[in-house]
Amino acid sequence: MKEFLEATAIIDYDAPVIQQLVAQLFHQEDSDVQKAQKAFVYVRDSIAHTWDIQSNRVTCCASDVFIYKKGFCYAKSHLLAAILRSQGIPTGFCYQKLLLFETPEQGYCLHGLNAIYLENRWIRVDARGNKQGVDAQFSLKREQLAFTVNSALGEWDDKTVYAEPNEGVIRALSKNKDAKKLYVSGLPVNL
Numbered sequence: 001m002k003e004f005l006e007a008t009a010i011i012d013y014d015a016p017v018i019q020q021l022v023a024q025l026f027h028q029e030d031s032d033v034q035k036a037q038k039a040f041v042y043v044r045d046s047i048a049h050t051w052d053i054q055s056n057r058v059t060c061c062a063s064d065v066f067i068y069k070k071g072f073c074y075a076k077s078h079l080l081a082a083i084l085r086s087q088g089i090p091t092g093f094c095y096q097k098l099l100l101f102e103t104p105e106q107g108y109c110l111h112g113l114n115a116i117y118l119e120n121r122w123i124r125v126d127a128r129g130n131k132q133g134v135d136a137q138f139s140l141k142r143e144q145l146a147f148t149v150n151s152a153l154g155e156w157d158d159k160t161v162y163a164e165p166n167e168g169v170i171r172a173l174s175k176n177k178d179a180k181k182l183y184v185s186g187l188p189v190n191l
Contacts (some may be wrong), residue, residue, distance in 0.1 A: 001117065004090035008080050010165055013086035015063035020040060022086050029120035032089050033140065036116050036125075039083040040138045043076050043127040046136035049177045050075075050133055058182060060173035072187075074112035074169045075130040080127050092161040094124055097154075097189060098147055104154050109187035113145060114170060115161040122161050125154075133187070158191060166191060 005130040011020075011164045025042060026035050048056065055070050062082030065071040071079065081091040096167040113126040119140065126136040126145040137144040149157040168188040176182040 001090045004117065004161075005085050005088060006163075007082075007085065008064075008164070010061045011085060012061050012063050013081045013082040017063050017066055018082050019088060021066055022083055025083070026087065026142070032087070033108070033118055035087050036084060036089060037138045038116055039080055040125050040127055043083070044129055045079045047071060047076055047079060047127040047129070049073065051130075051183055052129060054180070056179050058173055058176050058179045060170065067146060068135050072112075072173070072182075073126075074110075074165065076127050076129070076174060077112045077114045078165060080125075084116060091115070092122070092163055093101075093165050094161060095158050095166060096145075096147060096149055097156045097158075098149070099153060099155060100187065101142060108154065108189050110166065110169065111147060112165070112188060124159070 001029055025038050050070050050072050057068055057170045059065045059068050059071040059075045063078040065075045065079040084091040092115045094113050094115050095106050098111050100107040115122040115124045123140055124143055125138055128146040134146045136146040150153045172186050172188050176186050
């Protein structure tokens, strides 16, 4: 589990702003499940999804996502991982391939979410941010992600739990400074 607890340049939970955030979010008596739920709700509800608010800013590392209070799903998953890893809670990354718009001809993109190791098993959560038609929730009993995969349309759900974010995701977020251009022509498609 060591690799699911590491701080990295992207999952920079050692950054002072992340340390300040966790000091505000958690109480000493909080269980790991309580911490995971608080962190999930914070990232889902307090960090805007870049596309939903039509922002041009692209964030990648956890501290930038927190500072600017926005990010694509991948970036939001980086912040959630940083918060939880800072508390010794193993957290990884999962991906879905989804339609970018409404038809396969319009293309696909990867969607990023997290897996958290709680009560001796991995649970997947999706802090993308809720909106009309999206109702992601934290649950130990029943997975409730932002999107349901439709395999008939070529979508898929990779349930592998990765210790590090996808390299293509990091490359796309790091090299693109305009979120709208990234959304239309540069979102990662493959693992």
